[in-house]
Amino acid sequence: MKEQAKKYIIEAENLAHEYARRDENGDVTEIVRALDGVDVQIREGSFVAVLGANGSGKSTFAKHLNRLLFPTEGTLYIDGMDTADSENTLAIRQTAGMVFQNPDNQIIANIVEEDVGFGLENVGVPTDEILLRVEESLKETGMYSYRRHSPNHLSGGQKQRVAIAGVMAMRPKCIILDEATAMLDPVGRKSVLDTIKRLNQKEHITVVLITHYMEEVTQADYVYVMKQGTVACSGTPGEVFQNVGTLKECRLEAPQITQIVQELCRAGVSITNEIYSVERLAEELLRLKSGFKG
Amino acid sequence: MSILLRNVNYTYGKGSSEEKQALKNINLEIHKNEFTAIVGHTGSGKSTLIQLLNGLEKADSGEILFHGKNIYDKDFSMKMLRSKVGLVFQYPEHQLFEATVVKDVAFGPNNMEWEPLKAELSTFGALKDVGIGEELFDVSPLALSGGQKRRVAIAGVLAVEPEILVLDEPMAGLDPAGRKEIFDLLKKLHSERKITIIMVSHSMEDVAEYASRVIVMNQGEVVLDGEPRKVFRYEKELKQIGLGVPQATSLMHCLAAQGAGVKEDCLTVQESVSEILKWLKRV
Known part of the structure; x- marks a missing residue:
């Protein structure tokens, strides 16, 4: 299939997110515009990176992608579903799975394979099917040999791969990594990146990688750079990296x-x-x- | 000399199935006013090592001397040691807990039972050192940005006026500009306030640019120790233990390995670029 023929799985148009900051009495002290007119289009099966410094709005954007937040202005469609409509919540979350920053905050079970199967159990998938999918996901992320281990004794990178397996087991079309490598050492970061790259190439899962490490985005098909809630520039990694001045303004470094x-x-x-x-x-x-x- | 480790061993989970020797016969001397980086991948023992330095963990055997005095002697004051060797944990901002920035930074001096004027002076001095302005003094630490929080957390350790500042991955999770802010702060403390810096880092680029000495740990042992320019010659050995060298250095190694007559021990982008230009022009 030609790249052009593939449809957009994520389409944000003029997306904005505002929230109110309050003091201890609950009075509004400030209106923060975390996202301010974001236009993003991501094709199914592509590997897209969203680069940005701390406070650039990239994590707020990520939280919109599986409806943890929803637009205060503009529109966001995930696989054709409007995120403004609360009826779509479950379907959107099954389409777009999320892996968060801290590996210790997203693992809940005592055994790796139970953790990976948790989401499936919750949506009532039959046991045989759960076992099959858990095995498959753990093999895909290279964590199968740890299936009976306690997650407590895994390294950060291994925990993140278990978290990715948990998302993969749900068979989403799209996986979002919200700074999922930020707390890992270089070995852990590489193992996570290799895993998602493989999922993108072999399983054709759409990957949205949110990060502030520029060296992680060199393999992406397309890069969006965020600054103060807006898209400061976008393009292939080569195109983006040439904008030295813009990148510096965005508090990034090549x-x-x-x-x-x-x-x-x-x-x-x-x-x-x-x-x-x-x-x-x-x-x-x-x-x-x-x-x-x- | 400020800290000397002699034949230090440390095992955790003793007697359990998780027993692991985290440090094996460590011999090290940390000199006054060094800027030392400790590198090593997860589980190499580097975090355990720095926790021994201010007595947070106790070695199973061997001795640690602070200014020539054995810190495990009965009459040695651990309280004094902990004020002289300040330890900044990973993600130190998770430990901010007071209602205002000033109160949080003042916690250490007050806890040391210093007289109020001295405590106050050192608190404000530390906040000035880390570049936190007056307008933020009475703000809740929770309202600050990530980089500001981290600087406040470091100020809390600086406020007890340590001679040695030990930091566990002070740059973790910060964006490039935030990393630079923290590094410039450490450089300033090192050159102006003459504070000895020991930091754990994962970024070889940062180590090459800032540290005067790098200690490489693997499986509980010190495997390399010296100036970055010397240590980074061992790219192959470093790669074998899951580490690397700065890309700028690696490029020169790669060129030389293929017969290019370039100087190999470049550490920074500028050094490599000027060496490559010289080499390209040479006939």
């Missing part, structure tokens, strides 16, 4: 490799902008150097 490529370009070295790995850059530079000789 990975070192990107910075090196840009510095070299500025110094007149003819090199393509779309290089994200050490190996690729070394290869490119060696080719350039041999060109100088010959």
Whole structure:
């Protein structure tokens, strides 16, 4: 199927979210506009990253995607369902599953496989089907060998993969990771990223990755950068990374490799902008150097 | 010399099925006014190590000397040690609990039973050091941004005027600009206030830019210890234990491995760029 033919699974138009801050007496002290006219379109099966600093509105946006919040202005459709309509709550949450930041806050059962099956049990899926789906999800996230372990003794990255398995078992069309790697060490972060990348490529699950780590978005198909509740810029990772000034205003920083490529370009070295790995850059530079000789 | 660890061992969950030797025969000397980074992946023993430094955990064997005095001696004052070696936990903002910023920061000095004037001076001094302005003094800590909360939490430790500041992943969860704010703060405390800094970090880029010394832990042991420029030569060894080197350094290693005649020990983007430009122009 051609990319163009795929429909939008997430469509936000002029989406806004306002809430009131109150003092201890309950009086409104301030109206905060956490989202301010956001337009986002995400195609089914794509891998989209939403980048933004702390307080940019990216987590508020994420919470709209499975109707933990709903628009105060504008519209948001998830797989054609209007999130303003409370009747759609369950269907939306089954379509868009969410993984949160803190691995310790979202695991509830004493055994890994019970935790993964919790959501299925809640919606009354027959036992045989639960067992089958739990096994499948744990295999997909590489946590099958831990199925009888207590989640307490897993590392942060492993806990997040269990949380992802719990979401996967519900067979959502879309999975949203709301800073799901922020509290992990580099090994844990890599294991989670590899897992979602695989789910995106093999199972064609739409992935929305919310993060402030720019090196995590290099593999995304498309990137939205948020700032003060608005989309500051968007494009492929290569396009977005070139906006050095905008990124700095957004309190973000490009990975070192990107910075090196840009510095070299500025110094007149003819090199393509779309290089994200050490190996690729070394290869490119060696080719350039041999060109100088010959 | 400020802290010396001799043959330190630590095992947790002793006698249970979870028994694990977290630290194995650690010998280390932390010198005055160093800026030390401790790196190592989860479970390498780095958090246990820093909790030994202010007596929060006690070694099973071996000794720890603070200014030449054994901290496990009967007449050694742990209270003094804890005021001299300030420990900032991971996500320290989770421990803010007072009604206002000032009260929270003043908790330490008041707890030390300092005279009111001294306590007040050190409280305001610490808030000034971390760059929290007067307009926020009477605000609830809960109303602050993530970066501000963290700075208030660090001020709470600074207020008891430690000689050594030990921080467990002070940058975790902050965006790049927030990370830089905390790093610049640590750099200022280190250079202006002459506070010895020991911090656990996962970011090799940050370690390369800020630390004067890096200690690499693996499975309860110190495996590498030295200036970042020296330690980051061992990219292969670091990768084997789940760590790495800054991308800027890795790029130079990668080029050199394929025969390019470049200097390999670049640590920052600027160093690597100027070395690459020099190399490209060379005939």
